[in-house]
Amino acid sequence: MTTTIEPPRAGGAPVRSTPHRARFRTARMLLSERRTRVVLALLVLLVLVAFVGPLLSPYGSNEQDLLGRLQPPSGAHWLGTDSLGRDILTLVLHGTRLSLLAGLLAVGTAVVLGTPAGLLAGYRAGPFGAITNTVSDTLLALPPLVLALAVVGAYGGGVVPAMLAVGITLSPRFYRVARSVAATVSKDAFVEAARSIGCSTTRILTRHVFANAVAPIVVQVTFSIGLAIIAEASLSFLGVGAAPPSVSLGTMARDAFTHIREAAFPIFPPCIVIAVIVFLFSSLGDGLRDAVVSGGRRT
Amino acid sequence: MTVTEDQAVGVDTALLSVRDLSVGFRRREAWVPILDAVSFTVRAGEVVGLVGESGSGKTVSSLTAMGLLPRPLEVAGGSIDFRGRDLLTMDPKQVRDLRGVQMSMIFQDALRCLNPAFTVGDQIAEPLRVHSGMSRAQAGARAVELLELVEIPRAKERASSYPHELSGGMCQRVMIAIALACSPRLLIADEPTTALDVTVQRQVLRLLLRIQREMDLGVLFITHDLGVVAEICHRTAVMYAGQIVEEGPTEELFRRPRHPYTHGLISSIPRLGDAGGRFGSIAGVVPKAGQWPDGCRFASRCDHVERGRCDVGRVPLEPTDGTADTARTTGEVPQRVRCVRARELSLEGVG
Numbered sequence: 001m002t003t004t005i006e007p008p009r010a011g012g013a014p015v016r017s018t019p020h021r022a023r024f025r026t027a028r029m030l031l032s033e034r035r036t037r038v039v040l041a042l043l044v045l046l047v048l049v050a051f052v053g054p055l056l057s058p059y060g061s062n063e064q065d066l067l068g069r070l071q072p073p074s075g076a077h078w079l080g081t082d083s084l085g086r087d088i089l090t091l092v093l094h095g096t097r098l099s100l101l102a103g104l105l106a107v108g109t110a111v112v113l114g115t116p117a118g119l120l121a122g123y124r125a126g127p128f129g130a131i132t133n134t135v136s137d138t139l140l141a142l143p144p145l146v147l148a149l150a151v152v153g154a155y156g157g158g159v160v161p162a163m164l165a166v167g168i169t170l171s172p173r174f175y176r177v178a179r180s181v182a183a184t185v186s187k188d189a190f191v192e193a194a195r196s197i198g199c200s201t202t203r204i205l206t207r208h209v210f211a212n213a214v215a216p217i218v219v220q221v222t223f224s225i226g227l228a229i230i231a232e233a234s235l236s237f238l239g240v241g242a243a244p245p246s247v248s249l250g251t252m253a254r255d256a257f258t259h260i261r262e263a264a265f266p267i268f269p270p271c272i273v274i275a276v277i278v279f280l281f282s283s284l285g286d287g288l289r290d291a292v293v294s295g296g297r298r299t
Numbered sequence: 300m301t302v303t304e305d306q307a308v309g310v311d312t313a314l315l316s317v318r319d320l321s322v323g324f325r326r327r328e329a330w331v332p333i334l335d336a337v338s339f340t341v342r343a344g345e346v347v348g349l350v351g352e353s354g355s356g357k358t359v360s361s362l363t364a365m366g367l368l369p370r371p372l373e374v375a376g377g378s379i380d381f382r383g384r385d386l387l388t389m390d391p392k393q394v395r396d397l398r399g400v401q402m403s404m405i406f407q408d409a410l411r412c413l414n415p416a417f418t419v420g421d422q423i424a425e426p427l428r429v430h431s432g433m434s435r436a437q438a439g440a441r442a443v444e445l446l447e448l449v450e451i452p453r454a455k456e457r458a459s460s461y462p463h464e465l466s467g468g469m470c471q472r473v474m475i476a477i478a479l480a481c482s483p484r485l486l487i488a489d490e491p492t493t494a495l496d497v498t499v500q501r502q503v504l505r506l507l508l509r510i511q512r513e514m515d516l517g518v519l520f521i522t523h524d525l526g527v528v529a530e531i532c533h534r535t536a537v538m539y540a541g542q543i544v545e546e547g548p549t550e551e552l553f554r555r556p557r558h559p560y561t562h563g564l565i566s567s568i569p570r571l572g573d574a575g576g577r578f579g580s581i582a583g584v585v586p587k588a589g590q591w592p593d594g595c596r597f598a599s600r601c602d603h604v605e606r607g608r609c610d611v612g613r614v615p616l617e618p619t620d621g622t623a624d625t626a627r628t629t630g631e632v633p634q635r636v637r638c639v640r641a642r643e644l645s646l647e648g649v650g
Contacts, residue, residue: 026416193412195367197399197426197477207425211416 026215029291036287043280050100053093061086061094061247070263079269082252083259092269095249098242099229099277102163106228107221109167111174115217118178119205123186129179136172144169144231152240159232159242166231170224177220181213215292222285226278233274249274313380314485314517315341315364315402320377322356322363323588331589333359333372335541341485344515346508348532348549350522350564354585355538357521361487364519365404366394382484399426402485403478407493409470413462419446419473420458426480445476450506468499472506479510486511487519492527504531525568529553537561540585540596543616547634554648557619557636559601562646570649595638608639617641 031037054061065085073080079088114136121129144166151165152158185191186209194204235241236250237257244251249270256266317339323332334356341347349357362368364379366386379386381402386394398404406412413422423445424438433441439458446454449472462470471491478486488507492500508531511518520532528535529549536546537560545558556562566579583600592598594610601609618633619641638644 189406189408189411190414192367193404193406193474193477194414194425195398196365196404196406197429197480198395198397199399199425199429200395203429208414208416211414214416 030215030218030288032291033287036284036291039280039284039287043284046096046277046280047100050093050096054090054097057087057090057093059087059090061090062245063087063090070259070266072263072265080263080265082266083255083262088252088266088269091247091252092249092273094247095252095270096273096277098159098246098248099232099274102159102232102248103225103228103281105160106163106167106170106231107224109164110170110224111217111221113168114171114174114176115178115210115213116205118175118180119182119209119213121175122179122182122184123201123205123209132175136175139169140172142169144227145234148231148235149238149240152235157240157243159236159246159248162235162241163228163232166228170228173220173224174217177216178213181216182209185209185212215288219285219288219292222281222288226281226285229274229277229281233270313340314343314345314382315519316380317360317364318378318380320360320363320379321375322359322368322372323375324371324373326589329589330375332375332591333541333588334363335591336377337538337541337543338377339519339536339543339546341517341519343484343517344511345534346511346518346520346532348520348522348528348535349538350525350528350535351538352523352585354588356541357523357538358489360538361404361489361519361521365398365402365487366391367398367404396430399478399483400430400481401483402487403481403483404487404489405471405474405478405491407490409474409491409494410462410465410467412474413470415462418459418461419465422462423458423473423476423480426477430481441480442476445480446473448479448510449473449476451476466499467495468503471495471499471503475503475507475510479514482514483516485517485519487521489521490523491520493522493524500527507531525553525564537564540591541588542596542637544597544637545635546616547619551634552648556646556648557634557641557644558597558638559603559644559646560597562648563600565649566647568649603640603644605640614639 031040063086065081067085068077068081069083069085071077071081071085077087077089079092082088082091117132121132147169148162148165152162155161182205191204191208194208199208232241232248233250233253236248237254238250239254242248242251252270253267253274256270260267317337319336319338320334321332321336322334323330325331337356337360339347339349339360349360351357359368359372363374364381364386368374374387377387381397386397413419420439420442423442424433424435427433427438427441428435443454443458446457451457451469451472457465457469462473465473474491491507492503495503504527507518510516520528522528532549534547535549535552536543537552537558538544539560545552545556545561552561553565556565560581563579563581567581581600586592586596586599592610594612595601595604595614598604598609604610614637616635616637618635
């Protein structure tokens with residue numbers, strides 16, 4: 001045993017040059033495509049408009065002008081007025097904000113319910129996974145709107161209970177994504193290595209496994225927000241979502257639909273805005289999914 | 300396993316003392332043994348080699364010692380004393396607190412053992428944050444020091460690299476840094492150099508040996524590469540089919556192997572100057588767990604087998620001629636062998 005130790009050689013093994021901002025690797029990977037960045041910029045703009053816009057508008061969302069109802073677009077009312085003489089542009093801004101918040105609430109609920117259950121079920125096969133699988137499959141079999149209608153019927157109307165119900169029906173999506181990642185990752189050697197340095201199961205799940213599920217979950221979030229926004233608008237259109245005085249794109253569409261024989265124009269702004277929001281979210285989702293699949297490498 | 304044939308040696312100075320460890324699993328009512336009364340000791344500052352072919356039980360021994368036995372396997376008997384406390388009877392939570400702090404492990408495939416989602420700096424900082432409650436900044440600074448300790452150039456920059464940006468040798472160094480983060484007393488190295496190419500293997504071995512001396516680490520080095528064993532291990536235990544068949548000081552073992560299996564392994568090392576000749580080899584394969592014969596488990600592949608002696612009854616692990624007496628006086632662990640014909644055979648070793 002007389003091996004002599006040579007002084008450490010500079011260099012050691014060949015290394016590639018490091019990218020400087022390694023911290024935000026996942027974010028950079030997800031945004032590697034230009035189209036995705038453009039869509040994201042448009043969404044940020046939309047969010048800004050939805051939250052700042054109502055403050056700049058000269059009209060309140062409940063400011064009625066019964067003499068000037070159902071006016072066509074003019075200098076005073078850029079998008080005209082609705083059946084109660086409210087400024088449609090102001091309402092669209094408020095409605096967009098409500099849509100975004102509702103989407104966030106529903107998807108937030110879905111993530112909070114689905115992800116931890118999925119991680120645990122995927123990491124450890126056993127009775128827990130069998131039970132959560134059954135629950136998840138049952139929820140997937142329920143049409144989201146019908147469950148939401150049932151919940152609102154039972155607990156009274158309002159956006160919040162309706163969105164919580166939508167969140168529950170969306171949660172299997174997150175459950176499945178988390179479970180599949182956890183099932184793959186738990187067989188990886190780094191999980192055993194983490195155990196060998198004394199990490200608890202909770203830490204392994206919340207840190208090591210979850211970190212590998214972030215990208216697919218983000219993709220799922222963007223797709224789901226679109227769905228949740230459509231669900232909110234549909235419920236409000238049916239009269240079981242947002243109730244006055246809160247304004248939703250769905251209630252606006254309903255109002256315009258009722259008075260469509262008097263004036264056709266008011267139906268367009270809320271419907272077009274819903275379409276644009278959902279389109280932006282789903283194309284963001286598409287872009288992110290492509291980035292995850294290609295691992296951030298440009299084709 | 301009622302036979303307590305292996306006496307533990309040097310318990311008071313031992314860091315890790317595995318005694319009569321039996322591990323196996325249940326297959327349709329039948330018990331399939333994987334380890335059969337395995338005993339070995341690692342003392343502070345000592346490098347012990349655990350050698351054997353694939354399937355001889357080396358890795359299972361080390362995982363059991365870490366309390367990381369995978370699911371279907373169960374411990375059937377024996378004890379694992381780590382600094383005087385039996386890990387097998389301890390609360391699993393206490394064992395978890397020892398892992399990474401007092402005892403660490405490094406594995407064969409370093410790249411796969413690192414989480415692709417975190418920088419190597421984060422991963423080196425992790426045991427520090429889990430066990431010693433350091434702040435993110437403190438742990439991060441310590442991680443850079445540890446990267447320097449394992450001789451990674453431009454450590455500060457490297458700390459923010461992801462595992463896939465590093466070479467295999469670098470990843471193994473990072474793993475070593477993670478294992479050493481909390482200054483453990485015992486390091487279990489499960490074939491840490493097997494997946495590396497020869498030149499990198501050398502560098503990593505040198506690094507390990509340097510750190511072992513500096514930190515006075517006890518190391519259990521698991522490998523099937525006898526060349527590596529000869530170079531770094533103070534003592535060596537040879538495993539075959541779930542048993543230790545020979546154990547002793549490395550030099551002695553190589554100079555004068557007593558077990559035909561050890562001899563077979565030694566003569567299968569390629570040597571310079573033997574050009575043109577064939578490497579020695581051992582015919583046949585290790586018998587599968589559950590199909591081990593009653594007598595000597597190596598009998599079916601042994602050149603020196605003698606019917607009526609080798610295939611009847613359990614062969615005990617016994618001190619070799621002469622070594623028992625010197626061992627008693629010097630306090631050294633004697634060379635021990637599990638072969639009924641050990642005294643008669645004169646097997647050729649290497650210098």
